[in-house]
Amino acid sequence: MSEKPILSVRNLKTYFDVTKGLFSKKQIVKAVDDVSFDVMPNETFGLVGESGCGKTTLGRTIVKLYDPVEGSIEFMGKDIANLKGAELKAYRKDMQMIFQDPYASLNPRMTVGEIIKEPMIIHNIYNTDAEREERVVELLRIVGLKPDHIRRYPAEFSGGQRQRIGIARALAVNPKFIVCDEPISALDVSIQAQVINLLENIQKEMGLSYLFIAHDLSMVKHISDKIGVMYLGHMVEMGKSEDVYHRPLHPYTTALLSAIPIPDPDVAKAKSRILLEGEIPSPINPPAGCPFSTRCPKATERCHKEMPQPIEVGGRMVACHLYER
Amino acid sequence: MSEAEVKMVLPENAFEKLPEDEKNNEFIAMKSRSYFQDVWFQYKKNKLAMVSLVFIIIMILMAIFMPMFSRYSYEAQDLANPNALPSAAHWFGTDKFGRDIFIRIMYGARISLSVGFAAAAINLVIGIVWGGMCGYIGGRFDMILMRIVDIIYSVPTLLYVILIMLIFGSNMFSVLLAICISSWVGLARQVRAQVMSQKEQEYALAAKVLGASDMRILFRHLVKNSIGPIIVNTTLMVPSAIFTEAFLSFVGIGISIPMASWGTMANEAKNMLFSAPLQMVWPVSAICLTMLALNFIGDGLNQALDPKKRSR
Ligand SMILES: Nc1ncnc2c1ncn2[C@@H]1O[C@H](COP(=O)(O)OP(=O)(O)OP(=O)(O)O)[C@@H](O)[C@H]1O
Ligand code: SF4
Ligand SMILES: [Mg+2]
Numbered sequence: 206m207s208e209k210p211i212l213s214v215r216n217l218k219t220y221f222d223v224t225k226g227l228f229s230k231k232q233i234v235k236a237v238d239d240v241s242f243d244v245m246p247n248e249t250f251g252l253v254g255e256s257g258c259g260k261t262t263l264g265r266t267i268v269k270l271y272d273p274v275e276g277s278i279e280f281m282g283k284d285i286a287n288l289k290g291a292e293l294k295a296y297r298k299d300m301q302m303i304f305q306d307p308y309a310s311l312n313p314r315m316t317v318g319e320i321i322k323e324p325m326i327i328h329n330i331y332n333t334d335a336e337r338e339e340r341v342v343e344l345l346r347i348v349g350l351k352p353d354h355i356r357r358y359p360a361e362f363s364g365g366q367r368q369r370i371g372i373a374r375a376l377a378v379n380p381k382f383i384v385c386d387e388p389i390s391a392l393d394v395s396i397q398a399q400v401i402n403l404l405e406n407i408q409k410e411m412g413l414s415y416l417f418i419a420h421d422l423s424m425v426k427h428i429s430d431k432i433g434v435m436y437l438g439h440m441v442e443m444g445k446s447e448d449v450y451h452r453p454l455h456p457y458t459t460a461l462l463s464a465i466p467i468p469d470p471d472v473a474k475a476k477s478r479i480l481l482e483g484e485i486p487s488p489i490n491p492p493a494g495c496p497f498s499t500r501c502p503k504a505t506e507r508c509h510k511e512m513p514q515p516i517e518v519g520g521r522m523v524a525c526h527l528y529e530r
Numbered sequence: 531m532s533e534a535e536v537k538m539v540l541p542e543n544a545f546e547k548l549p550e551d552e553k554n555n556e557f558i559a560m561k562s563r564s565y566f567q568d569v570w571f572q573y574k575k576n577k578l579a580m581v582s583l584v585f586i587i588i589m590i591l592m593a594i595f596m597p598m599f600s601r602y603s604y605e606a607q608d609l610a611n612p613n614a615l616p617s618a619a620h621w622f623g624t625d626k627f628g629r630d631i632f633i634r635i636m637y638g639a640r641i642s643l644s645v646g647f648a649a650a651a652i653n654l655v656i657g658i659v660w661g662g663m664c665g666y667i668g669g670r671f672d673m674i675l676m677r678i679v680d681i682i683y684s685v686p687t688l689l690y691v692i693l694i695m696l697i698f699g700s701n702m703f704s705v706l707l708a709i710c711i712s713s714w715v716g717l718a719r720q721v722r723a724q725v726m727s728q729k730e731q732e733y734a735l736a737a738k739v740l741g742a743s744d745m746r747i748l749f750r751h752l753v754k755n756s757i758g759p760i761i762v763n764t765t766l767m768v769p770s771a772i773f774t775e776a777f778l779s780f781v782g783i784g785i786s787i788p789m790a791s792w793g794t795m796a797n798e799a800k801n802m803l804f805s806a807p808l809q810m811v812w813p814v815s816a817i818c819l820t821m822l823a824l825n826f827i828g829d830g831l832n833q834a835l836d837p838k839k840r841s842r
Contacts, residue, residue: 313733
């Protein structure tokens with residue numbers, strides 16, 4: 206298949222200046238450091254990594270909440286770096302985001318109806334309030350809420366229901382792409398599957414593409430076509446969902462997978478758990494060489510000195526010296 | 531228990547599927563009540579605040595309507611009947627020119643209340659716009675505008691007042707100007723802090739991703755969410771403006787006679803303090819009661835608006 210990617214990210218770097226005080230030494234957090242990947246139309250790209258590895262920052266850079274210091278983001282063949290005015294507004298209509306915290310992501314002073322209507326008002330999608338109201342009811346139905354929820358306030362809903370409201374708000378502008386920033390990690394396990402199913406159904410019906418962020422591989426495995434694994438701002442492995450999950454290459458991916466509890470005790474015994482030792486290094490002073498070298502069980506002399514470059518191995522990408530020849 | 535009993539076979543049709551709408555295992559957590567309904571519900575629990583609210587409402591109604599229907603005016607003198615004690619004709623008695631004190635107190639209420647509410651309204655607008663923009667835009671813009679606020683704050687209010695009175699004379703306008711020129715800075719600082727802490731919240735980011743303009747994000751989302759502290763601060767500004775006006779008029783640089791302000795009335799009564807002490811009691815009680823009531827209202831709102839301060 207030689208389809209063109211809908212989203213194409215190249216060598217993206219997003220840094221934060223966290224220098225404290227006027228005269229102290231400059232301190233930079235390299236939250237996203239040289240990340241490249243493509244997302245195909247109607248596909249889901251799963252992004253995993255431990256807390257603080259830069260997943261949210263990457264997602265927010267894509268939706269233009271943060272400006273990258275380097276690299277490019279192309280959406281439908283167009284660089285989004287310098288969008289202004291009407292073009293920026295059009296981009297904001299096509300590219301939506303679902304947020305991590307269902308409690309913070311809805312304005313507590315607005316009713317559900319007002320929340321879902323706002324994007325339609327901003328983008329002038331309908332002329333009359335009656336039309337908008339009709340659409341809100343339809344969206345509520347799509348995400349599995351009831352029409353009479355329209356006059357209620359977010360505080361009256363559970364986490365799962367709030368996340369559904371957030372999804373309805375994102376859908377209100379008929380986007381083509383949604384960045385889902387850990388949309389289920391704040392929810393009860395029993396409700397996670399419901400929300401995942403909802404997102405999958407919506408994708409099928411509306412032909413959407415997702416960037417789906419999670420900190421746990423098992424969460425993204427089902428929904429994703431491709432998976433990228435991030436560590437300390439870097440993409441360390443990337444490939445087809447099946448491949449990454451069943452035959453991980455990078456030592457970090459292997460460690461992540463071994464942390465997933467397995468319900469069958471025999472299989473669990475056979476697959477020894479690799480414990481990640483030590484803390485994640487601070488992104489302010491990343492280790493020299495491979496970012497994973499401080500915790501990697503297979504690290505060699507070279508790993509501490511030289512940064513491994515991403516290479517292709519059997520149709521996927523991995524950044525690790527073990528696979529270089 | 532025998533084997534047979536345990537192996538009881540359930541008939542096929544003993545179970546049926548739940549209707550779709552009953553499957554949802556999530557449920558509505560709380561009864562529906564809008565923010566202001568909730569605040570009112572909490573406010574009503576506070577007896578002192580309720581009594582104060584009723585007092586202020588009656589005061590406002592009387593200030594508006596009493597002078598319309600009274601046979602006395604604030605300036606009409608009745609030299610045949612000076613320094614009269616309270617009677618059926620003159621409820622609060624008369625002053626040294628034979629003017630009806632009750633109606634003068636009502637006129638004073640008009641001045642005091644309008645100065646108080648006007649000052650609060652002006653402060654509200656300036657404070658929200660200034661503080662909101664500083665908090666939202668941040669960076670150098672914020673630095674410069676907040677330094678201006680610091681400078682305004684550091685100059686003593688009395689200095690402004692005297693300068694303004696010298697330039698514009700003693701009238702209602704200069705009193706308002708004098709009160710407003712520096713009192714908005716507290717509100718501006720508060721709004722700025724609120725906006726700064728709210729703008730990183732995900733709902734504000736969501737609005738931006740949805741394409742909302744900066745104005746929309748700032749006013750429809752951030753300021754609206756800081757409404758609690760803003761209301762409290764503004765409410766407490768009313769009594770402080772009333773006091774400033776009364777004080778300025780009392781020392782003779784505020785509202786000028788024969789206009790009846792509580793401050794000017796207290797000033798005139800001070801010469802009669804020993805011969806007719808009641809004349810001092812009326813304006814002073816009016817000032818005290820009004821300020822007390824407004825402060826109680828502010829406290830009540832503070833409690834009702836801030837869930838952490840609620841007593842249950
Ligand atoms: N606005 C900011 N200013 C400064 N540093 C930031 C900012 N946002 C994120 N960071 C830092 O960048 C790094 C990556 O953060 P990010 O939120 O992207 O991680 P994450 O992978 O989403 O983590 P989590 O799983 O906890 O959500 C962290 O070290 C964080 O402290
Ligand atoms: S490059 Fe070295 S340290 Fe890094 S993951 Fe590979 S083996 Fe481990
Ligand atoms: Mg995150």
